[in-house]
Amino acid sequence: MxxxxxxxxxxxxxxxxxxxxxxxxxxxxxxxxxxxxxxxxxxxxxxxxxxxxxxxxxxxxxxxxxxxxxxxxxxxxxxxxxxxxxxxxxxxxxxxxxxxxxxxxxxxxxxxxxxxxxxxxxxxxxPFLKIMAPIEVSEGSKRVRIEPSATPRITYSIHYDHPLINTQTYVHDCSSKAFETQIAEARTFGFLHEVQALWARGLGKGGTLDNTVVLSKDGIVNQSGLRFLNEFVRHKVLDLIGDFSLLGTSFIGHIIAERSGHALHTRLVQQILEQPEKWVLLNTEPLAEERQPSLLHLARLQPSVALQAS
Ligand SMILES: [Zn+2]
Known part of the structure; x- marks a missing residue:
């Protein structure tokens, strides 16, 4: 804490x-x-x-x-x-x-x-939101779940039919040092045919080989190579940490994601808010009305948390 x-x-x-x-x-x-x-x-x-x-x-x-x-x-x-x-x-x-x-x-x-x-x-x-019972969202073979754990941890798996990816799994024990040295450097990636289709639709106009790892049929287009052999799954962890921060406070739990993406990450956050019986807020102080609305919203879902009289 x-x-x-x-x-x-x-x-x-x-x-x-x-x-x-x-x-x-x-x-x-x-x-x-x-x-x-x-x-x-x-x-x-x-x-x-x-x-x-x-x-x-x-x-x-x-x-x-x-x-x-x-x-x-x-x-x-x-x-x-x-x-x-x-x-x-x-x-x-x-x-x-x-x-x-x-x-x-x-x-x-x-x-x-x-x-x-x-x-x-x-x-x-x-404040820390501590998960007390599992919460899961899924869509076909994609799923993301959070379950009780003593410390914040993320396990991410991706599966792509590509020789540089196939199946990659990464376990991230959340700390600022691990984030800085193992996750922060991992770049966005996309497949050449997808990137070309995107550019043809006038989207992704700022996308270049300087900010996207582009996968060809059996390798990558970027001359500079990869920053990590499993840069792809590390980037998914990076995305998940950003999306999950829309929760509005720190968490203690184990997030397990498989073939997931932004939409499912944010649906998990919504589900957590809809199931306040499955978590508790720790390390709180009385909150005043003018404070961060999402934190106040979390606190209101937890009758044990004191709200400052305004
Ligand atoms: Zn990203």
Missing amino acids: RNQHTLATAVTCSGVGLHSGQPATITLRPAPPDTGVVFINRKDDANVSLQASIEHCVPTELCTAIHGNGFQVKTIEHVLSALAGLEVDNVYIDITGSEIPVMDGSAAPFVRSIRSVGLISQDRKQ
Whole structure:
């Protein structure tokens, strides 16, 4: 159990949007305790804010997006993964467009930016949602489940009929160090025929070999090779950590995913909220009404958690 963290100072990341191909810039800024992750639309000084939480989520097959208050932010999963992976609980993300920059297709550039400014510990406990009974969602052969465990852990399996993948399984014991050294560098991947079809439909305009591992029939198109032999399954773990952070707080449980994707990851989060009898919130302090709405929502589902009189 630990206290909450935020950034020591602001840091900016610039690149292009994966889908739009347009320049995209975000600035991560320190935020007070119990803020969570909040996107702020700085286009034309609109200043509209949107909490990164499951009720705003619009999952697609290609990326995870949030929508609300007339404002949409696409491809949020890699920056959310970097924040959750490094235990950055409270942050404002200023954005001028509607897409997070794709950077190199991994979470590593966000990790380096966060590390360059450092974190500070805040005077407030970080709540943990501890799973007490299994919860599972599935669709055909795809499934993702969370079950009780003493520590947070993710086991991910993927199966593709491709000589570089076949079956890959990865077990990640969640810690900021393991995230930084084993998960953050793993890049997005796609099959050549899919990527070509996407580009033909005018999607994925920002996708290049600098930010996507492209699989050909029996190898990869990228000259630079792979960062890990099992980079593919590691990237799935990266995506899951980002998607799962839409829960709004840290978790203790074992997530087991098979052939899953963004839509199923976020459905699991929804199912957790719908079954409050299967978890408890630990390390909480009384919550005030103006605090992070999704955290407050979790607390309301748990009669044992005190809400601060407002
Ligand atoms: Zn991804």
